[in-house]
Amino acid sequence: MDQAWLIPAIPAAAFVILLIFGPYLPRKGDWLAIAAIGASFILVFPLLADLLDQADGATYVAGERAWEWLSFDLSGVGETFEIEIGFYVDPITIVMLAVVTLVALMVQVYSIAYMKGDSRYGWYFTAMSLFAASMLTLVLANNLLLLYAGWEAVGFCSFLLIGFWWEKRSAAEAAKKAFITTRIGDVGLLIGIIMLWLEGPNTFNIQEIIAFAQEGGYDSTYLTAAVLFMFMGALGKSGQFPLHVWLPDAMEGPTPVSALIHAATMVVAGVYLVARMLPLFEVADPIALDVVLVVGLTTVMISATMGLAATDIKRVIAYSTLNSLGLMFVALGSSAVTAAMLYLFVHGFFKALLFLGAGSVIHATEEQDMNRLGGLAKKMPVTAAMFAIGTLAMIGIIPLSGFWAKDEVLVFANEEQPLIVYLVLLSSLVITGLYMTRLFVRTFLFAPRDQGVYDHAHESGLLITVPLLILGLLATVAGFVVFDEVGEALGFPGGIAQFVFLREAHEFEFHLDTAITSTVLAGGGAVAGWILWQNKAELAASVRDRFAPIATLLANRYYIDEVYQFAIDHIVLGAGTVVAWFDRVVVNDGGVGGSAKIGYLAGFEAKFLQSGRLPNYALAIVSGILLLSIVMLVALV
Amino acid sequence: MEFVLLALIVIPLAVCPLFMLIPSQYPQLSRYLAALAGGTLFALSVLLFAAYEFDGGSGLRYELQWVWLENIGFLGENGITFYLGLDGIGAPLVLLNGVVIFAAVFVSWNIANRTKDFFVLLFLLVAGVYGVFISQDLFFFFFWYEVAVLPMFLLIAVWGASSEFKTFARTKEYGAMKLTMMLVGGSVLVWVAIFALFVEAGAGTYDMTVLREAALDEDFQKVVFPLFMVGFGVLAGMWPLHTWSPDGHVAAPTGVSMLHAGVLMKLGAFGILRVGMTLLPEGAEFWAPVLMAIGVTGAVYGSISALAQTDLKYMVGYSSVSHMGFVLMGLASMNEIGVNGAVLQMFAHGAMTALMFTSVGALYDQAHIRDMTQFGGIAKPMPRHTAFFTIAGLSSLGLPGLAGFVAEFHIFVGVFEAGYWWAGVLGILSAAITATYILRMLSRAYFGPLNEKWAGLKEMRLGEQFAAVLLIAMILLMGLWPAPFINRISETVEMIPGIAG
C-alpha cells in the first residue's frame, strides 16, 4: 500500500524528463513514456495483492497514506486547516487502476505506429505521460482537493491532446469547447467540495466526509445541494446531457487519444466520482439519485439516436461512448456500484478496441467517413475481426464482456426503478444494436463505396494489430469476472460482485428472463441493422426518406449545439460587449472623463474673468471691499 | 539581516546616480548595471524570504528604527521614524518584487530611447515599492507609496505607445495622465485618513506598531476606514475606480506594465490590509460586506469585460481587474483562510500577470499590433512564447498545480466560510469565465492555421525567455509547494486583530 504513490509518480517523472530532455533522447523518448506506464501497470498487482492480503472475509480493508501539503492553525477556533496529498486504495480504485494502466499501455504501444512521422511525435508522448500521471492521481486521491487537481489536470491534457493538430481550425475549436464545457461543470464540483468542507469535519478527506455524512452530520437539504453541485462536475467530464456536446467534437484529436481519454479513462472519471461519493448520494435526499438516473437515461436515449445519423466512424463510436456512460449513470442512480464499475471495467476494453480499430482503418485509408468506406474486411481481416468483437460487446451479445455488464445494469434497473426506466433501457438496446451494426456493416462489409480509398487500404502492422488482439481478447473475457471461479483465480473469491460493492456484497445472479429479453432485443436490433444497411443500404435510405424530419433532427444532433452556439454568441459575448461598452463609455468616459471634464470646464469658463485690464481689477477690489464693509456693518448693527 | 532589508531600499536609490554618471552613448553599460542591480535585489529578496521565520508577536523581524523627527510640536517620542521591518505578509511580496524587477530589466533590454533615464525611473519606482512593503512607520509608508506611484507618469508618457482602435483612440499621454490623476486622488484620501488616525490615536507617533495598540473609537474607525478602502482601493484596481489600469497597460511599455500590474497594484491591496484592516479592525468589519460586494463585482465585471476585448493588452488589463477583485474578496472575508488567500493571490497574480505582459510585449515588439483577431496559428513560429503565455493563462484560470489555484481556492473557501455564499459562487463562476476568454484568445491567436502574414515571426529573445522562466518558476513553486508561502503568511495574518479563525 505504501508504494501506491509510485503509480502516478512514475509517469509524472517521465513527463518531466520528456518535457526537458525529450528532443535529445533517442526516438524522442517514446520508450520512456511506455516504460513508465508499463511500470505503473505492474505496480497495480502488488497493490491488489496487498489489498487481498488484508481482506477480512469479503470485507476489504482500504489502505491509505498521506503527506501534509500545507497546513496552518486557525486562531481562535483551535483547529488546523490542512490539505494533504494522500493516496487511498480500495476495490473501486483497483478496478480503475487496472483499466487506466492497461488501456494506456496498449494505446501508447499502438501510438508508436499510429503517430509515426508526426512532427510532434515527442510531444505526443510527453502529453500522454502527463495525462497518465493526472488520471492516476485522480483515481488514487484520498481527498477531494487532490481529486479536483487530477480532475482539472486530465481536462487540461484532454485540451492539449484534442488540439494536438492545432493547425486545423476545427481541432483548435474542439479543444477549446471541450475545456470550457467541462470547466462549466467544474464550477459546480468546486462549489460542492467547498460546501462539503464548510459544514463538514474540517477535512477534505473523502472517507472522513462520508463517515461524517453517514452519522447525519450534514443537513439533508444541504447535502443534497452539495452532491448535486458535485454531480455537475461529473456531468461535464462524462459528457452527460446537457453538457455532452464536447465529446463528439473531441474526436478531432488523434484516434489513440480518443481511445484512451475519450473512451476508456477520462470520461469515466465522472462515473468514478459518483461511485466514490455514492454514500453521500444515498444519505442525501432521494432526489439526488433520481437526478443521476434521469440524466443517465436522457443521455442514453439521445446519444443512441444521434448515433444512428452520424456518418463519421469516430463520431459514431463517440456517441456509443455517451450511450455507455449514460448506462453507467443509470446504474449509479439505482445505487448499483457493482454494475457501474463492472460496466466501466469492460467498457474500457471494448471501447478502446473499437477506437483503435477505427484508428487502424483511418491509418490505412486516411478516411473516416462511412460513406466512402466499405468492404474493408477483405483487406484488413484482423482489424475487421477485432472490430466485430468490439461491436458485439457493445451491443451486448452473450458471452462477450458487454453482455454481463449490461445485464447487471438491467437487473438493477428492473429491481430498483419503475418499469418505465427498464423499458426505456430495453428500447435503447435495440437502437444500440442498429447503429453499431450499421457502423460495422458500412465500414467493413459489402462493396466499397470509394474505390480509391479501398485500393489504398492495407492491414496495419504488428504494433497496431497486437494491441488490438490483446484488447479483443480482454473485451471477450473481461466480463467473466462476474463468476465466482474467475474471481477466485484472480484472488477475489465471489467474483466482482463481492469485490466492488457499496453496502454489502451480494452473489452474482444470472437472471434468465432479463438475459433473454435483452439478448433478443439487442440481437434483433443488430439483425435489423444488417437488413437495413446491407448491400447498398437502399432500405435504410427509404426509411430515412420516410421519416425525413426525424432524420434531419438527428443529423443535426437535436440542434443542441446550435442552441449553445446561439447562447454563447448572443448572450455571453453579448454581455461581454455590453459590459465592455459600459466600462468604456459610462465608467470611463462618463465617470472618470466626466469628472475630469467638470474640472476642466470650470477652469475654462472662469478664466475669462481675468480680462487683463487694470481698471477691472481695481473695480473688483473696490466693490469687494465695499461689499465686505456692508456685510460687517449689517452684522455689527 | 536588518541591513539586507535596508539594502533593498538603498540599492535601487544608489544606482540612480550611478546611471546618471554613465554617458548616454553607452546604453549597453546602463543595461548591464540594471541587470546587476536587479540581480542583486532578486538575490537579496530570495535571501530575505528564505530566512524569514516567525518568532512570536506580530511577526515582525529584522527591525531597524532610526528617529527622523521627535518631540517637536505635535510629535512625541519616536514621532516620525525610519522604521523598517519584515513580516510574513511582506516577505512573499518582497520576493515578488525582486522577481518582477529582475525579469523586467531583461524585458526592457531593448529600450533604446534614453535608456539610462528609463532605468533611473524604474529603479526609483522599485525603491518605493520595497519601501512600502517593509516600512513600519505610517509616514514613511505613505512617502514610499508616493515614490512608487509618481515615476509611472514619466515612464508611460515618455516610453509608452499610443494606440488607435476602431471606435476610439488612447494616447500614451492620456493613459499616463489618467493613471497619475486617479492614483494621486486616491493618495489624497489616504493622506487625510493618516492624519485623522494620527490625531485620534493621540500617541504622537506614526509608528504602526504603536498605532495598532491604540484602542480607537469605533465610530471613528467606521468613518475613516472607507477613506483607506477607497484610497488604497484605487491603486488596487477596485471597481469602479479601475479604469486607469487597462488604459495604463495599453499605453505603458512592457517592463513598466509588468511592474505596474505585477507589484504596483499589490500596494493598494497591501495598504488596505496593513493599514486599513490592521489599524482599524472594527471599521473593517463594518465595511467588509461592502468591500465584498465591490470585490465580487470587480471579479465578474473584469472577466466579462475581458471576454469582449480583442486587444491583448486590454484583455490582460481587465483580467487584472478581475483578479484584484479576488484579492479584495479574500480581504473582505475577514477570516484567516480568506486573507491568506488574498496575500497568496497578490503573489500569484503578480507573477502570472508579469508573465502575460512579457509574452504580449514580446509579440507586440515584432508584430506591432496586439489585435488577437489579426493573428492565427502563431504557435508555429513561436512555440516557446505560446507555451509561456499558455502557462500564464492556465494559472490565471486556476488550474491546480499552478499558483493561481492555490490562491483562488483559499479565497473561495474563506468567502464561503465568512457566509458570503453568493460571492463565492459568483467568484468561482468568474474563474470559469476566465477560462473562456483565455482559451478564446489562445484558440484565435495562437492555434488554427498559420496566418501567412506572420510566418516571419521569430521566437522571443533569450532575455525575455529568461524572464519568463524565472516567473514560471515562481508560479510552479507556489502551485506545487505552497507551504513556504502559507506558513509565513498565515502566522502573521493570525496576529492581525479582527481576523477570525
Place this chain on the structure above:
Amino acid sequence: MIPIDNFLVLSAILFSLGMYGVLARRNAVLILMSVELMLQAVAINFVAFAVYLYPETFTGVIFAIFVIVIAAAEVGLALAIILRLFRNRQITNVDEADLLKW
C-alpha cells in the same frame, strides 16, 4: 484745537478722489497720481490719529513716513514699468495693456 473730524473728512475726500481717479482714468500716469492721492489720505489719517489719540508716542508718525517712503519707491518702480510699456508699445492707456490674462 481743530477737531479730528476735519482731518478725517479731508482724508476721506482725498481717498475718494484718488479712488475715482484709479477707477475712471485710463492713462497710466494719472492712475499712478491717483494712487498717490489715496496713499496720502492714509498718511493724513495716521498723523491725525497719532496726534489726537497717543500724543506721547511716535508710532503713527513713523508709519506716515513709511507710507511716504514706500510711495516713493512704488512710484519709481511703476514709472519704470510705464516707461518700458511706452517704449515698447507706445501706449500709456491701461486698457490696451491687457496681456496679463490667461
